[in-house]
Amino acid sequence: MPKFAANLSMLFTEVEFTERFALARSAGFRGVEYLFPYPYDKARLAGLLEDNGLTQALFNLPPGDWEAGERGIACLPDRVEEFRAGVELALEYAHALGCKQLNCLAGVRPPSVSEEAAWRTLETNVGYAAEKLAAEGITLCLEAINSRVDMPGFVLDTSGKVLALIEAIDADNVRLQYDLYHMQIMEGDLIRSMECLLPWIGHIQFADNPGRHEPGTGEINFSNVFAAIDRLGYKGWVSAEYRPSGHTEASLTWLRG
Numbered sequence: 001m002p003k004f005a006a007n008l009s010m011l012f013t014e015v016e017f018t019e020r021f022a023l024a025r026s027a028g029f030r031g032v033e034y035l036f037p038y039p040y041d042k043a044r045l046a047g048l049l050e051d052n053g054l055t056q057a058l059f060n061l062p063p064g065d066w067e068a069g070e071r072g073i074a075c076l077p078d079r080v081e082e083f084r085a086g087v088e089l090a091l092e093y094a095h096a097l098g099c100k101q102l103n104c105l106a107g108v109r110p111p112s113v114s115e116e117a118a119w120r121t122l123e124t125n126v127g128y129a130a131e132k133l134a135a136e137g138i139t140l141c142l143e144a145i146n147s148r149v150d151m152p153g154f155v156l157d158t159s160g161k162v163l164a165l166i167e168a169i170d171a172d173n174v175r176l177q178y179d180l181y182h183m184q185i186m187e188g189d190l191i192r193s194m195e196c197l198l199p200w201i202g203h204i205q206f207a208d209n210p211g212r213h214e215p216g217t218g219e220i221n222f223s224n225v226f227a228a229i230d231r232l233g234y235k236g237w238v239s240a241e242y243r244p245s246g247h248t249e250a251s252l253t254w255l256r257g
Contacts, residue, residue: 001226001230001257002204002226002229002230002234002238003030003031003235003236003237003238004028004029004030004031004237004238004239004240004255005029005030005031005032005033005055005057005058005237005238005239005240006020006024006027006029006031006032006033006239006240007032007033007034007035007205007239007240007241007242008020008021008024008032008033008034009034009035009036009241010240010241010242010243010244011024011240011242011244011248011251012024012248013248014247014248017034017040018040018044018048020032021048021049021051021052021054022051022052023248024052024054025052025053025054027248027249027252027255028252028255028256029054029240029255030053030054030055031054031055031056031057031237031239032049032054032055032056032057033056033057033058033059033237033239033241034059035059035060035063035066036059036060036062036063036066037059037093037097038062038089038093042092042093042096042097043096045093045096045097046096046097046098049097049098055098056097056098056099057099057101057203057237057239058099058101058102058103058141058177058203058237058239059090059093059094059097059099059102059103060102060103060104060105061074061083061086061087061090061102061103061104061105061129062086062089062090063105063107064076064079064082064107070107070108071105071107071108071145071151071154072104072105072106072107072108073086073107074104074105074106074107074121074122074125074126074129075106075107075108075109075113075118075119075121075122075125075155076107076110076113076118076121077113077117077118077121080121080124080125083125083128083129084125084128087128087129087132087133088132090102091132091133091136091138094136094138095136099138100137100138100139101138101139101140101141101175101202101203102129102133102138102139102140102141103140103141103142103143103177103203104125104126104129104140104141104142104143105143105145106122106142106143106154106155106156107122107154107155108151108152108153108154108155109153109155118155119155122155122156122165123165123168123169126140126142126165126169126174127169127171130169130171130173130174131171133173134171134172134173138173139173139174139175139202140171140173140174140175141174141175141176141177141202141203142156142162142165142166142174142175142176142177143156143162143176143177143179143182143205144156144157144158144159144161144162144176144177144178144179144182144183144186145157145179145182146181146182146183146185146186147186148185148186149185149210150182150212157186158186158187159176159178159183159187159193159197162176162200163176163197163200166200175200175201175202175203176197176200176201176202177201177202177203177204177205178193178194178197178201178203178204178205179204179205179206179207179241180204180205180206180207180220180225181205181206181207181208181209181212181220181241181242184209184219184220185209190220190225191224191225191228194228194229194232194234195228195232198232198234201234201236202236203236203237203239204229204234204236204237204238204239205238205239205240205241206220206222206225206238206239206240206241206242207240207241207242207243208220208222208242211243211245212242212243213242213243213244213245213251214240214242214244214245214251214252214253214254215242215254216253216254217245222254226238240255
């Protein structure tokens, strides 16, 4: 079976955030991720990881004002200094939590910014972040997020766009964060895609489609997909990033086999 992690921003939401670490461990997970650690004290989070024998698999760079609907600022020409400050903050948390991978959310291009300007800014910011993270032995992931359902206008909405950016940056520590849910919506052909993209994949996430719920609630054949991940020899984390259709514990039948 793949090496599964739990996304604590979506799973075990029946309890307060700090209580979810113990529930993830009890359910059988050995790694966790969540959207953002920044509202919480670094030492407190590090203690929760240590107490429960969990690895911090990944978290995102600061996204701007998430509550106001911002989904990353890496493509915004007027937010470069804020982006760079966010990289420094993320590195502080990565050191405290022993996290070896950070994800960069590209953001949604506003109408006032041209596609060329957004892409140029994205290249500059990702190159800056990659250099800073490489100096600390940390991988920078870039996620393609579907623009059809969840994030209309998101700059990186296909794996091809992420690969183009990786090629432009040309840094050894930049990888594709491959989300099965998002790529089922945008591209399909998941197993063949992973076979082709494997050299660039640094992290995998999943949810079923439609609905973004647990495996078995939609159209993706997860038995075949998980078997393919094993067959391909992928050794990284495979994170459950879905919204349970009911109680989290009841949604974990896929994990128990």
